[in-house]
Amino acid sequence: MSGVRTGFVTQTHTGDVSWQEAMEEGSNLGFDFVELYMDGATERTKLDPEAVRSLAGTEGLDLLVHLPFVDVEIGSPRExxxxxxxxxxxxxxxxxxxxAAEKAVLHASTHATPPEWTREDVEPHLLSAIRELDSFGEESGVEICVENLPGILFTVHDFDRIFAKTDAAMTFDTGHARVDGMNAEDMKSFLTDHGDRISHIHVNDARGPADEHVPTGSGTLDLETALSPVRNGWSGTVSVEVYSFDFDYLELSKRKLDDAL
Structure with a gap:
């Protein structure tokens, strides 16, 4: 597992778990980092950056963030x-x-969809936004990692255009890729072919081609096959993304991920 660090996406946006509790539990479970979801109860104006940085240091954790997306329209045709x-x-x-977050996960998405708006209407704006935010991230010391989305721009099958037209890194989400038709062997091939552009991975397990985020290992994804390129010299970060407020499930997810790696 040399060069690979593991963490988890915090479910702090609802307020059921505080960012402090998420960090403390993440440290107790032996994770290398937490990926703080910057929305809802942990939206940026509700965070004290110095306090977050200080606690991460105290707990011996690196920090990543997941940028907001539900109500943000970086690709809107409306200027x-x-x-x-x-x-x-x-x-x-x-x-x-x-x-002191080192990476930020970005959804390059929009709610401007057919029949009102075509792909040709919105894709140039999304690519422009990626370039602009990637450049701003570089100035701020934060690597922007664009995530493949399930069934909407940009799916895993659209990333050839992101790779060609931007310099941004990728967050590869296993559950989203599965929704768009990839099996474990396909994921293995994608990670092998594009490992130089993939900086971060979301392990999003499911019982089928759905965006479920069940505890890692409780779904039917063949993790050992899908993540085999990670064991063969890839260097980056891997988050388990589990929709649960029970840290026992997070502990199990970490064990299952460690076994796969």
Whole structure:
């Protein structure tokens, strides 16, 4: 597992688990980092960057963040909405830098969809946003990692355009890739072919081609096959993404991930 660090995506946005509790439990479970979800109860204006940075240091954890996406429209065809959304993401990235986060997961997505808006209407705006935010992230000391999304721009099958038209890194989400038709062998091939552009991985397990986020190992994804390139010299970060407030399931997920790696 040389060169690979493991962590988890915090479920702090609902307020059921505080960011402090997430960090403390993450440290207790032996994770290398936490990926702090910057929305809802842990939206940027509700965070004290110095306090987050300090506790991460005390707990011996590295920090990543997941940028907000539900109500953010970086690819909107409407200029004012698009520009305001990009400025909000920049403010989040700036806050991430103040917290000493090293990576930020980005959904390059939009709710502007057919029949009102075509792919040709929105894709150039999304690619432009990726380039702009990637450049801003570099200035802030935060690596932007664009995540493949399930069934919408940008799916795993669209990333050839991101790789060709931007310099941004990728977050590879196993559950999202499965929704879009990939099996474990396909994931293995994708990670092998694009490992130089993939900086971060979300292990999102499911019982079928769905975006379920069940505890790692309780789904039907063949993790050992899918993640085999990670064991063969890849260097990056891997988060388990589990929709649960019970840290026992997170502990089990870490054991299953460690076994696969």
């Amino acid at each position: 004012r909405i698009r520009e305001a959304s990009r400025e909000e993401q920049k403010a989040c990235i700036e806050t991430a830098g103040e917290m």
